[in-house]
Amino acid sequence: MNRLAGKVAIVTGGGAGIGEAISKKFAREGAAVVVCGFPEDPVEAVVEEIQKAGGRAVAYTGDISVQEQAEACVKAAVKEFGQLDILINNAGVFPATGTIDKYPVEAFQYMIKNNIYSCFMMTRAAMPELQKTRGNVVSAGSEAGWMGIPENTPYGGTKGFVHAFMKGVAVEQAKEGVRANCVCPGPVDTAWTHKETGPMSAKMEKQTVEGTPMGRRGTPEEIANVYLFLASDEASYVTGALFFADGGVTNSKGPHGAEVPSKLKQEPEGELDLKHEHDGHAEIRKQDQWQHLG
Numbered sequence: 001m002n003r004l005a006g007k008v009a010i011v012t013g014g015g016a017g018i019g020e021a022i023s024k025k026f027a028r029e030g031a032a033v034v035v036c037g038f039p040e041d042p043v044e045a046v047v048e049e050i051q052k053a054g055g056r057a058v059a060y061t062g063d064i065s066v067q068e069q070a071e072a073c074v075k076a077a078v079k080e081f082g083q084l085d086i087l088i089n090n091a092g093v094f095p096a097t098g099t100i101d102k103y104p105v106e107a108f109q110y111m112i113k114n115n116i117y118s119c120f121m122m123t124r125a126a127m128p129e130l131q132k133t134r135g136n137v138v139s140a141g142s143e144a145g146w147m148g149i150p151e152n153t154p155y156g157g158t159k160g161f162v163h164a165f166m167k168g169v170a171v172e173q174a175k176e177g178v179r180a181n182c183v184c185p186g187p188v189d190t191a192w193t194h195k196e197t198g199p200m201s202a203k204m205e206k207q208t209v210e211g212t213p214m215g216r217r218g219t220p221e222e223i224a225n226v227y228l229f230l231a232s233d234e235a236s237y238v239t240g241a242l243f244f245a246d247g248g249v250t251n252s253k254g255p256h257g258a259e260v261p262s263k264l265k266q267e268p269e270g271e272l273d274l275k276h277e278h279d280g281h282a283e284i285r286k287q288d289q290w291q292h293l294g
């Protein structure tokens with residue numbers, strides 16, 4: 001507890017999935033949190049739960065891929081809590097899977113906007129405040145930005161941008177005392193990795209789990225633990241890192257997960273009360289329709 005005492009953090013995409021876990025974890029560790037999401041996202045619900053548990057949080061709703069709204073989010077943090085120490089660029093989207101010859105151009109554009117513009121706009125807007133506090137940025141990378149995943153190539157490309165961008169920011173801003181890192185998860189137990197609630201086909205879902213040496217998805221809380229370390233002063237010498245939290249998947253070849261006995265596939269119980277029904281990005285959730293184009 002209190003590993004982030006006195007710190008102020010923005011968590012983008014903080015109302016759902018991994019972002020909900022990061023928001024709640026950071027608040028438990030003493031940070032004041034700006035929980036940021038689209039207006040349709042359940043950010044207010046997450047804020048209420050944090051406050052009920054005795055933590056400090058406010059909601060910011062807007063589209064942070066838009067320059068003015070990203071700047072307004074940073075201003076809201078400083079107005080409410082007086083400073084900004086940590087920016088978590090967690091917001092992202094995963095609208096479709098399919099081979100590149102069939103991949104919908106609109107889905108590609110949607111990812112460029114929400115995975116790349118949002119990370120750039122928030123980092124740009126937050127940097128002057130992070131320089132004042134000698135703060136840090138942690139962004140959502142992915143196994144998909146590191147290795148090739150069939151039928152998932154444009155998503156991986158957007159995460160490859162995030163990896164390279166954070167490394168550059170790390171080198172450039174070291175002289176200002178600002179650190180920048182990525183958490184690169186493997187498959188995580190949010191809406192995205194289940195065929196019923198995300199764009200993965202049954203085959204892709206099976207391969208995703210069995211291709212992971214640990215034979216299971218990570219929990220949002222397990223990923224939030226890594227964000228916590230990188231955002232905290234314990235990581236004071238860590239910058240420009242791609243920190244993989246992936247059950248071994250980026251080092252694997254073949255369906256090793258299928259061989260893991262079921263007793264070793266038990267997820268840790270965790271401490272956070274997470275609302276899985278909130279997972280998935282708002283615009284797509286509304287459409288109630290995912291695209292798998294084979």
Ligand SMILES: NC(=O)c1ccc[n+]([C@@H]2O[C@H](COP(=O)([O-])OP(=O)(O)OC[C@H]3O[C@@H](n4cnc5c(N)ncnc54)[C@H](O)[C@@H]3O)[C@@H](O)[C@H]2O)c1
Nearest residue numbers: 013017018037038064091092114140188190279280281282
């Ligand atoms: N789930 C996984 O298996 C996995 C694996 C690797 C990396 N990641 C990364 O982790 C992050 C979170 O994934 P998740 O599964 O928790 O997703 P999620 O859909 O549950 O949560 C993401 C949230 O970000 C919000 N968001 C997206 N664009 C936004 C914008 N422009 N402005 C404001 N809010 C915006 C969405 O509405 C949504 O609420 C993503 O960046 C994703 O690429 C996820």
